[in-house]
Amino acid sequence: MSQDKPPLDPHPLSEYVAWAGNRNREPLLGVLKEKLPKDPGNVLELASGSGMHINYFAPHFEHLHFQPSDKDEAVFDNIKKLSTDHQNDNIADPVHLDLTDPDTWFNAGNFQSFAAIFCINIFQVAPISIADGMMKCAAHLLSDDGFLLIYGPFQVEGAFTTDSNKAFHETLSSAGVSEWGLKDVADLKKAAANHGLELKEQINMPANNFSLIFGRK
Numbered sequence: 001m002s003q004d005k006p007p008l009d010p011h012p013l014s015e016y017v018a019w020a021g022n023r024n025r026e027p028l029l030g031v032l033k034e035k036l037p038k039d040p041g042n043v044l045e046l047a048s049g050s051g052m053h054i055n056y057f058a059p060h061f062e063h064l065h066f067q068p069s070d071k072d073e074a075v076f077d078n079i080k081k082l083s084t085d086h087q088n089d090n091i092a093d094p095v096h097l098d099l100t101d102p103d104t105w106f107n108a109g110n111f112q113s114f115a116a117i118f119c120i121n122i123f124q125v126a127p128i129s130i131a132d133g134m135m136k137c138a139a140h141l142l143s144d145d146g147f148l149l150i151y152g153p154f155q156v157e158g159a160f161t162t163d164s165n166k167a168f169h170e171t172l173s174s175a176g177v178s179e180w181g182l183k184d185v186a187d188l189k190k191a192a193a194n195h196g197l198e199l200k201e202q203i204n205m206p207a208n209n210f211s212l213i214f215g216r217k
């Protein structure tokens with residue numbers, strides 16, 4: 001695959017999203033190796049998109065069972081194809097889970113309790129209002145000592161942490177889609193607090209992204 005950055009396109013099956021995923025999946029795998037439990041358990045991905053992340057991670061954790069999900073069922077064939085191509089038999093078929101629709105939160109396969117939930121690169125192209133759904137959903141589905149990992153670029157307490165994040169925010173804002181733009185970690189913390197969760201760790205990741213780890217208070 002070309003290393004050149006394709007034009008911004010948030011479609012989950014776009015070249016841009018694949019480019020970003022190829023760049024962030026190895027550093028994210030490093031975080032998961034540190035954080036995921038060593039005992040058998042279940043892991044849910046929110047907004048799986050193409051399925052490239054869950055299919056990259058799953059073979060490294062054969063003791064865990066992975067559940068992909070997305071609000072957009074049009075991506076499910078791609079997720080299933082990757083799982084078949086990679087012979088990842090610890091990945092379930094994707095389920096329809098829309099963070100704005102509580103009726104879908106209990107669709108999470110046969111599992112109602114997850115040791116970990118992760119969600120990659122959604123907030124820069126989604127309204128901050130989904131944070132409430134994400135935190136509420138996570139509070140319902142996480143085991144007592146489980147964690148929610150949110151990855152992406154964010155503002156921190158009203159400020160951009162780097163010039164490149166500010167420039168990225170300006171590019172997103174100029175696209176004419178009101179909900180595009182870097183959201184603030186402070187707003188995620190507020191949403192978390194409303195549902196009994198708190199930010200436990202803010203990990204600096206390459207390319208000025210963060211891994212935000214939330215757990216129960």
Ligand SMILES: C[S@@+](CC[C@H](N)C(=O)[O-])C[C@H]1O[C@@H](n2cnc3c(N)ncnc32)[C@H](O)[C@@H]1O
Pocket residue numbers: 010011012017018021046047048049050051052053070071072075097098099100119120121122125126130
């Ligand atoms: C930019 S793509 C990122 C996909 C994938 N996480 C990745 O990093 O390659 C954003 C994804 O969020 C999903 N999404 C957007 N709003 C959602 C919602 N309310 N509930 C669940 N998924 C949602 C979209 O369908 C899309 O697959």
